[in-house]
Amino acid sequence: MNDFWSTVYVFVLASFIGMGVIRKVSRLLHTPLMSLTNAISAIAVVGAILVTGGDYPLRIRILGAIALFASMANIVSGFLITDRMLKMFKTDSKPGVR
Amino acid sequence: MYGLSQFAYLVASALFIFALHWMNTPATARKGVYAGIAGTALAIIVTWAEPTVIHHVWIIGAIALGFVVGVPLSRVPLTAVPQRTALSHAFGGIAAGLVGTAEYYLRLAEDPGWLTPFRMVALIAEIILGYLTFTGSLMAAGKLQEVKWVPQRPVTYPGQNLVNFLLLATAVVVAGLIAFNPAAAWAPLAFPVIIVLALLFGVLLIIPIGGADMPTVIAILNSYAGLSAVAMGFVLDSKLLITAGALDGSSGLILAIIMCKAMNRSFTNVLFGAFGQVQQAKGGGEQKQYKAETAEGAAQVLEQASLVVIIPGYGMAVAQAQHKVRELYDQLKKRGVTVKFAIHPVAGRMPGHMNVLLAEADIPYTDLVEMDDINHDMPQADVALVVGANDVVNPAAHTDKSSPIYGMPIIDAEKARTIFAIKRSKNPGFAGIDNELYFNDRTWMLFGDAKAVIGDLVKELSGGSGRH
DSSP states (O other): OTTHHHHHHHHHHHHHHHHHHHHTSOGGGHHHHHHHHHHHHGGGHHHHHHHHHSSOOHHHHHHHHHHHHHHHHHHHHHHHHHHHHHHTOOSOOOTTOO | OHHHHHHHHHHHHHHHHHHHHGGGSHHHHHHHHHHHHHHHHHHHHHHHTSTTOOOHHHHHHHHHHHHHHHHHHTTSOGGGHHHHHHHHHHHHHHHHHHHHHHHHHHHHHHOGGGOOHHHHHHHHHHHHHHHHHHHHHHHHHHHHHTOTTSOSSOOOOTTHHHHHHHHHHHHHHHHHHHHHOTTSTTHHHHHHHHHHHHHHHHHHHHTTOOGGGHHHHHHHHHHHHHHHHHHHHHHHTOHHHHHHHHHHHHHHHHHHHHHHHHHTOOHHHHHHSOTTOOOOOOOSSOOOOOOBOOHHHHHHHHHHOSEEEEEEOHHHHHTTOHHHHHHHHHHHHHTTOEEEEEEOTTSSSSTTHHHHHHHHTTOOGGGEEEHHHHHHHGGGOSEEEEESOOGGGOTHHHHOTTSTTTTOOOOOGGGSSEEEEEESOSOSOOSSOOOGGGGSTTEEEEESOHHHHHHHHHHHHHHTTSOO
């Protein structure tokens, strides 16, 4: 029964924080928000690293390596595209200059 | 060592919360990305340093491959961002599914006692959510990308919801049996059954959903991808995973709720309502007449205006007209006209899509105004210019109870003094719902491709600046 209750606590509290924080995110940024949360939830990468790198049978590690690849692709593309989009949001155009 | 790595995970969790917090305004948003990168990098390094991790070449190889695929995926055109997002949900789903599968077979062979009912329930939730998100998101990405073999139109058949329900119920029953007998002789054989059912369920869940509902569906899949990470966190007893997954899950949920509200539809209606078969607009009836206007005439009205509200829809992006719109914006600003963009929450193909497309065209975000705020100003607007939007300005949402969009909040374009609507052709029944706005006394149609029409307006405005 390890840390059953403490993990449930973490989940519930983190969900509340998530709701509170996300509600305040500017509507302008909902698309970048989604790509950012994609990248963040790819933190599942830690599970993939443990499975891939452990002293386990080959077939287990192959599953891990595919998962690691998929998570890493999400991390890389998620953060890069979020930053690329955010760079485009400017307050004002310099008058006269295009 | 344990304390140190737990501390690092705690810091990473805090960084993720800050990352999302900084997204509350565009001014600090990029800082949020850096916080996210820092948190992820920290978690990866600490995990990699675990003494049980010994196959470093494998890890380096998989990470390198992740970069090879990830970098090009981050450079897609912004019109394709919804597909990319769906694809990344698929990646997240498959990662969770595979790790869960690996954990099960690994523990079964080495330490069956580890597979407590609690861990098994979490593990099975992880793989069901993971695999159904995988196929569901691939279908969604295929629909958005308009891949040939993925049906664009919603696919429906009698008893569809019953079939889906039975499928899910079967998966849950098998899951329950395995959860409490994880080490039984038949369990390793029944496990793949759950995988197959989840994969199938993902496909069946998405095929009845039409294009208009894609923004909601993407948000829901986002939520599922997050929840599968939470489940993985329960299995591995990782509070970092639980926190990050919960943040992602609540984000997807909130976005889905916003989308549903913006369409005046319920969650269940989006998922199980098969919105696709929009009843053909009551054909026949009196043939109403459009009033057409020339670019020259429209330009003169625009020039005289003090407030112009541009209402863009996905049609603007399809016609690649954003940059011409920006030129029009510049021309009008130069004349002292106030120009605002009215953004409906479901304009575009995913939450916030229109804002990103306009930001790319260098339009300051301070002039992108949300629906509720702009509706206050609409009666003061001299001109409402509708570019590639349709349903989101259709007054039938207020007046016509038989309309499928009745009750949906819309941008009140019809309250402006003059309305210009750009439309490709005079044919009515453009596979959708009739739009009364086009026959309004104060509406003038500008026929043609959006990019060409706006180009003409710009030409009139820039050429005419010397006259009178």
